[in-house]
Amino acid sequence: MIETGTEPESRAERKLRTRRAILDATLELCADSSLTALSLRQVAKQVGIVPTAFYRHFDSIESLGLALVEESFDSLRDLFRDVRRNARADQDIVDGSIDALVDHVHRRRDHFGFIARERVAGPRSVREAIHREIELCERELATDLALMTGTDIWTAKDLHVLSSLFVTVLVATAEQILSTTRPEQEAQIVATVRTQLRMLLVGVYQWRSEG
Amino acid sequence: MIETGTEPESRAERKLRTRRAILDATLELCADSSLTALSLRQVAKQVGIVPTAFYRHFDSIESLGLALVEESFDSLRDLFRDVRRNARADQDIVDGSIDALVDHVHRRRDHFGFIARERVAGPRSVREAIHREIELCERELATDLALMTGTDIWTAKDLHVLSSLFVTVLVATAEQILSTTRPEQEAQIVATVRTQLRMLLVGVYQWRSEG
DNA sequence: CCTTTCAGTGAACATCTGTACACCGACAAC
DNA sequence: GTTGTCGGTGTACAGATGTTCACTGAAAGG
Structure with a gap:
């Protein structure tokens, strides 16, 4: 029931196309509200298939949600990769990270919005899956930080604490960016988080781990 | 239809009691999931009234939500009041604030959970109402901070930036506390945010606002 | 005392919900 | 070329949904 207009596809290709359509339709439909407020029939209608066809791809809205968690965190890991790259480049590390954040949030509004919403x-x-993924991100960032800071004066524990704080600020900023469409308000948000990270960095440079 | 068992009530009292029952039932029912996934009939059944009686008190789930925003932020303002009080007491300001946070989140799990969820x-x-309230809290905290810090070296703008960061960390911590029931994990969360606030304070003490 | 007010009732409605079942028809495998 | 696999269809059903309407009975007000 998906209009093709192109060359004939194999059965596997076609199934994948429908699966993609379901994922996209779901991201669009739950953009405001939540997965828990979404019905299988709404998704099917949006995709253009009959409700029962849904079961050929997922056996519930919940497992659909788990699939979306995976692909949403692919987007988030893309962001982390860019932040890491910008950190090595000539640019200021704070500005570079924020630029990457804004850029990725704009490009994948759907994924970042999905994480922000379904996380709570x-x-x-789904909530548990997201928490696991976020913890992975924190650990990953902690090992990165270990390379950047003087690792001899920071304990592993403190590195994770700092990493967790960064991720918290990052997530909160993403949420704020997502909740506005006015560019001048977004500029305000960016300016604020810029200063916040600078304040934090001042503390970080002075910090010495105890014990 | 609310079993009383006590002395007869006036009509106004009785209406208030039903209203309370609706608010409580809603907090309980949407404790996991969300307002948007909640039906009027579920609420009515939980309260023990017929669905149409709901309309005597609210004209939609949405306006019910707005009422819950108000009373949830009463709880949050209670927390702020306690933090302010602890700040003057002998206790360490960081520990005192965290203790107050943990205490209030435990006592009004429902309200804090409601804010965390419906916020996104x-x-x-409802989302807009919550954002307005949070902004009010940030402003309020900023004026408090103005009294505590050397107000001559901090601009009003920087005070608000700092206040916003505190609120972000506070909200994130509340969310983490809400998402666990294991005491040892909660202790971990508390220890982490304790260190985070200390790192931040190091930066704050060094900070000097630019022109 | 008589009348008004009004929180709560109960039946009825059109619509939406998840899921079961038998079916189809094109691709795939042999 | 026959057969099997398997996305997708269509029908059907029992239950839940928001909202309407006319109603009841007890408290409130004159």
Whole structure:
């Protein structure tokens, strides 16, 4: 039921196309509200398939959600990769990171919005999956920080604490950017987080781990 | 239809009691999931009234949500009041604030959970109401900070930036506390935010606002 | 005492919900 | 070329949904 207009596809290709359409339709439909407020029939209608066809791809909205968690965190890891790259470049590390954040949030509004929402409002299994992924990100960032800072004066524990704080600020900023469409307000948000990170960096440079 | 068992009530009292029951039932029902996934009939059943009686108190789930925003932020303002009080007491300001936070989050799990969820996943009007309230809290905190810090070396803008960062960390910590029930994990969360605030304070003490 | 007010009732409605079932028809495998 | 696999279809059903309407009965007000 998906209009093709192109060359004939194999069965596997076609199935993949429908699966993609379901994922996209879901991201669009739950853009405001939440997965828990979304019905299988709404998704099917948006995709252009009959409700029962949904079961050929997922056996519930919940497992659909888990698939979306995975692909949303692919986007988030893309962001982290860019931040890491900008950190080595000539640019200021704070500005570089914020630029990357803004850029990625704009490009994948759907994915970042999905994480922000379902992190607190999704089905239990989805919430848990997101928390696991975020913790992975924090650990990953902590090892990166270990390379950048004087690793001899920072304990592993403190590195993770700092990494967790960075991720918290990052997530909160993403949420704020997502909740506005006015460019001047976004500029305000960016300016604020810029200063916040600078304040934090001042503390970081002075910090010496105890014990 | 609310079993009383006590002395007869006036009509106004009785209406208030039902209203309270609706508010409580809603907090309980949307504790996992979200307002947007909640039906009027579920609420009515939980309260023990017929669906149409709901309309005597609210004309939609959405306006019910707005009422819950108000009372949830009463709880949050209670927390702020305690933090302010602890700040003057003998206790360390960081530890005192965290203790107050943990205490209030435990006592009003429902209200803090409601804010955390509906802030990102609620109906648009509810989300907007919450954002307005949070901004009020940030402003309020900023004026408090102005009294505590050397106000001559901090611009009003920087004070608000700092206040916003504090609120971000506070909200994130509340969310983490809410998402766990294991005491040892909560202790971990508290220890982490304790260190984070200390790192931040190091930066704050060094900070000098630019022109 | 008589009348008004009004929180709560109960039946009815059109619509939406998840899921079961039998079916189709094109691709794939042999 | 026959057969099997498997996305997708269509029908069907029992239950939930928001909202309407006319109603009841007790408290409130004159």
